Amino acid sequence: MKRVVIFLVILLAVLHQDFWWRxxxxxxxxxxxxxxxxxxxxxxxxxxxxxxxxCRYCWPKDVDLPDDEPATIDAKRGIR
Amino acid sequence: xxxxxxxxxxxxxxIIIAYLAALIVLGVASGRVFKGTAHDYFVASxxxxxxxxxxxxxxxxxxxxxxxxxxxxxxxSGVGVYGKMASWSGIVHAACFFLxxxxxxxxxxxxxxxxxxxxxxxxxxxxxxxxxxxxxLALLQAPYIIIGIIGSGxxxxxxxxxxxxxxxxxxxxxxxxxxxxxxxxGVVWLYVSLGGARATAWANALQTVIFLVVGVVTFWAxxxxxxxxxxxxxxxxxxxxxxxxxSVTEQHQQLFQEKMAAWxxxxxxxxxxxxxxxxxxxxxxxxxFLSYGMIPLSVAMFPHLFxxxxxxxxxxxxxxxxxxxxxxxxxxxxxxxxxxxxxTSAMVGGKPVIPFTPEGPLVPGPNxxxxxPNAVLGLMVQMLSNPVVSGLLAAGVLAAILGGMDAQFLCxxxxxxxxxxxxxxEHDRMTDRQRLLSGRIFVMLVVAACWLLTxxxxxxxxxxxxxxxxxxxxxxxFPLVFASLYWRRTTKAGAYASVIxxxxxxxxxxxxxxxxxxxxxxxxxxxxxxxGLGHEYGVVPAVPMVFCALAALVxxxxxxxxxxxQTLRKFFSK
Numbered sequence: 001m002k003r004v005v006i007f008l009v010i011l012l013a014v015l016h017q018d019f020w021w022r023x024x025x026x027x028x029x030x031x032x033x034x035x036x037x038x039x040x041x042x043x044x045x046x047x048x049x050x051x052x053x054x055c056r057y058c059w060p061k062d063v064d065l066p067d068d069e070p071a072t073i074d075a076k077r078g079i080r
Numbered sequence: 081x082x083x084x085x086x087x088x089x090x091x092x093x094x095i096i097i098a099y100l101a102a103l104i105v106l107g108v109a110s111g112r113v114f115k116g117t118a119h120d121y122f123v124a125s126x127x128x129x130x131x132x133x134x135x136x137x138x139x140x141x142x143x144x145x146x147x148x149x150x151x152x153x154x155x156x157s158g159v160g161v162y163g164k165m166a167s168w169s170g171i172v173h174a175a176c177f178f179l180x181x182x183x184x185x186x187x188x189x190x191x192x193x194x195x196x197x198x199x200x201x202x203x204x205x206x207x208x209x210x211x212x213x214x215x216x217l218a219l220l221q222a223p224y225i226i227i228g229i230i231g232s233g234x235x236x237x238x239x240x241x242x243x244x245x246x247x248x249x250x251x252x253x254x255x256x257x258x259x260x261x262x263x264x265x266g267v268v269w270l271y272v273s274l275g276g277a278r279a280t281a282w283a284n285a286l287q288t289v290i291f292l293v294v295g296v297v298t299f300w301a302x303x304x305x306x307x308x309x310x311x312x313x314x315x316x317x318x319x320x321x322x323x324x325x326x327s328v329t330e331q332h333q334q335l336f337q338e339k340m341a342a343w344x345x346x347x348x349x350x351x352x353x354x355x356x357x358x359x360x361x362x363x364x365x366x367x368x369f370l371s372y373g374m375i376p377l378s379v380a381m382f383p384h385l386f387x388x389x390x391x392x393x394x395x396x397x398x399x400x401x402x403x404x405x406x407x408x409x410x411x412x413x414x415x416x417x418x419x420x421x422x423x424t425s426a427m428v429g430g431k432p433v434i435p436f437t438p439e440g441p442l443v444p445g446p447n448x449x450x451x452x453p454n455a456v457l458g459l460m461v462q463m464l465s466n467p468v469v470s471g472l473l474a475a476g477v478l479a480a481i482l483g484g485m486d487a488q489f490l491c492x493x494x495x496x497x498x499x500x501x502x503x504x505x506e507h508d509r510m511t512d513r514q515r516l517l518s519g520r521i522f523v524m525l526v527v528a529a530c531w532l533l534t535x536x537x538x539x540x541x542x543x544x545x546x547x548x549x550x551x552x553x554x555x556x557x558f559p560l561v562f563a564s565l566y567w568r569r570t571t572k573a574g575a576y577a578s579v580i581x582x583x584x585x586x587x588x589x590x591x592x593x594x595x596x597x598x599x600x601x602x603x604x605x606x607x608x609x610x611x612g613l614g615h616e617y618g619v620v621p622a623v624p625m626v627f628c629a630l631a632a633l634v635x636x637x638x639x640x641x642x643x644x645x646q647t648l649r650k651f652f653s654k
Contacts, residue, residue, distance in 0.1 A: 009171070009175070012171050013373070016163065016167060016171065016373070017369065017370055018163070019366055021325070022326050022327045022366075023327045023329050025324040025325045025329075025332075028310075028313060031309065031310045031313075032310045033313075034324040034421070036159050036160070036163065036324070036325060036326070037159045037414065037417060037418070037421075040163045040166070041162075041167075041410055043163075043167040043170070043171070044166065044170040044407065044414075045406075045407065047167070047171045047174060048403055048406045048407040051178060051403050051405075051406065052403040054402070055178070055398075055399040059395075059396075060183065060395075062186070063182050063183060063185070063186040063395040064395050064396065065186060065190060065394075
């Protein structure tokens with residue numbers, strides 16, 4: 001799954017460069033939204049989904065610390 | 081007394097006062113749960129939950145530019161602004177939170193770090209890395225804060241025009257700049273002093289809600305006034321179709337010539353009312369569009385964001401922030417960009433709404449208004465003739481401004497306390513009580529210094545152009561933070577080389593552009609990536625800065641002795 005998420009992030013970055021709408025000033029989505037703007041709104045929504053997948057399936061394993069861990073270390077350092 | 085009986089500007093003033101009072105109430109409430117320790121003051125005892133974290137991180141990263149600037153830039157440059165700023169930010173900010181924020185939070189919790197410099201000192205075994213990083217971080221942040229204070233003063237002055245005709249004659253009855261900025265910064269200082277990081281997080285959450293609501297309300301009201309969403313966009317297609325794309329076609333040029341001829345004829349003395357002046361079509365190159373992807377890397381090194389990350393209750397708290405951040409950006413940027421595009425061709429009762437274009441005023445003359453993209457949103461709201469929406473907009477813009485400022489004040493106070501006073505004068509032995517006292521004193525000094533600098537620099541135009549350069553400066557530090565977390569081979573010498581190369585290249589480009597075009601002008605943030613290339617290859621300065629910083633980091637790290645096994649065990653346990 002990690003590879004799928006990495007692929008999706010790269011795909012997002014590639015799809016971001018939407019040169020194919022570059023000169024289209026006539027197509028309107030919902031009758032008022034310029035197609036390029038609508039497309040990038042879609043990119044934002046897709047980013048939300050992709051990073052949601054990353055959080056679900058690629059969450060780093062070494063970052064979830066037990067609650068009592070900092071107390072020991074903070075005590076040593078004079079409660080930073 | 082009815083609302084209609086109030087003098088102009090007074091209703092807006094009351095809305096602003098209500099908003100500032102709400103901030104003070106939040107400050108007092110957070111002060112009641114304040115535990116009286118430096119740990120609580122600087123990082124809220126690392127107890128902030130997921131909802132508060134997502135709202136406060138978003139409120140901190142979105143400055144006034146998200147509301148005011150986005151509309152203004154869309155008005156000046158067209159629809160491409162959303163892609164180059166908002167959708168890039170959605171992808172890259174979330175990546176930075178996921179890859180960097182979570183790990184830094186874990187090291188912060190495990191080893192008790194409260195500033196970025198504390199982390200870098202330990203990671204590179206260099207007691208003095210702060211001597212190079214502290215001035216850079218503080219100097220990059222100062223213009224950002226000052227621009228915010230200037231924005232708050234201008235916004236209060238514009239919104240309250242006519243409120244006190246007998247008191248402030250020189251400003252047309254508006255709350256004067258010095259007083260507006262004093263009150264705004266004073267309120268921020270008060271709630272930061274009362275509740276520290278917790279007050280900052282609560283205030284940012286409130287501010288995020290306010291400017292999301294304001295964005296949507298303004299969007300609907302403006303569309304309605306322009307005859308509906310479809311009609312507003314149709315006018316753009318008719319007068320300025322190039323604003324709906326990133327390119328300039330032959331038809332765009334032809335239409336511009338025709339509309340320009342009609343406008344020129346309308347400005348002759350014998351003619352009637354002036355017609356809409358078209359904007360000169362302006363293309364955005366694909367390279368420029370791509371290069372803006374480097375700017376959001378700056379969030380990885382914002383000191384105030386680092387401070388906010390540390391307040392998270394657990395690593396899992398970040399999940400909601402990583403996931404929802406792109407969506408929140410979209411919710412605020414898309415309506416504001418649409419308003420900016422509509423503003424290029426907006427007419428009410430046959431009259432243009434914006435009295436200027438980027439190229440000049442609608443009606444030439446000695447008293448003609450100076451083109452100012454930041455005024456566009458205000459003018460669009462003024463068209464509504466609705467003091468409630470005007471007041472809400474003022475509160476929304478203030479919320480966006482103050483939301484970034486509070487965290488910046490707090491983190492500068494923390495950096496002065498931990499990285500300078502405690503490290504160099506007390507040899508890291510300050511007691512908790514001393515650090516709390518020092519933090520509060522430094523926050524007060526930073527607020528006072530920034531306010532005084534704002535009064536002195538109010539008229540200094542270069543400060544505005546400096547903002548994008550400052551973001552580029554933070555981006556140039558991205559290779560440093562990323563490599564320090566993910567590349568075991570990164571060495572102390574490589575870290576120093578990276579900072580010097582990245583920031584050095586930025587200073588070189590800034591000075592060169594300033595000498596060519598004058599420091600008093602707004603220095604355009606596009607530079608050729610390689611010597612000898614023309615402006616058609618212009619990219620944001622962050623591109624050469626990031627690549628030079630990366631090259632220096634890799635080459636020097638490989639050429640110097642690897643970090644000690646103890647350091648590697650500490651930061652790369654697996």
